[in-house]
Amino acid sequence: MEPVDVMDAEEANPCPKRVWVLTTLADDEALGADGSLPPGLQFHLSRCPSCRGEADRLKLVSDALRELSTMDPPVALLKRADEQ
Numbered sequence: 001m002e003p004v005d006v007m008d009a010e011e012a013n014p015c016p017k018r019v020w021v022l023t024t025l026a027d028d029e030a031l032g033a034d035g036s037l038p039p040g041l042q043f044h045l046s047r048c049p050s051c052r053g054e055a056d057r058l059k060l061v062s063d064a065l066r067e068l069s070t071m072d073p074p075v076a077l078l079k080r081a082d083e084q
Contacts, residue, residue, distance in 0.1 A: 017044060021051045025058050 015021075024030045024041050031037060037045070045052045 015048050015050045017048070018051055018054060021045070021048075022054060022058065025055055 021041065021044065024038065045055055
């Protein structure tokens with residue numbers, strides 16, 4: 001997995017809709033059953049590179065966590081967890 005640069009040139013002047021974008025993306029109930037984005041959010045992301053970058057980074061994190069959830073933990077970790 002490649003490291004992601006979290007600093008944008010636009011960081012000093014973020015989009016005023018950034019909080020709305022991140023809140024909507026984090027809300028599972030706001031997304032369609034198939035994971036589709038609401039039309040208003042799709043429209044905004046198609047026109048705002050700053051928010052689109054944030055959405056892309058959030059998707060990378062979500063995808064990485066989903067990938068981790070499919071992996072079996074090391075036996076030593078399971079043993080330590082059982083001991084606790």
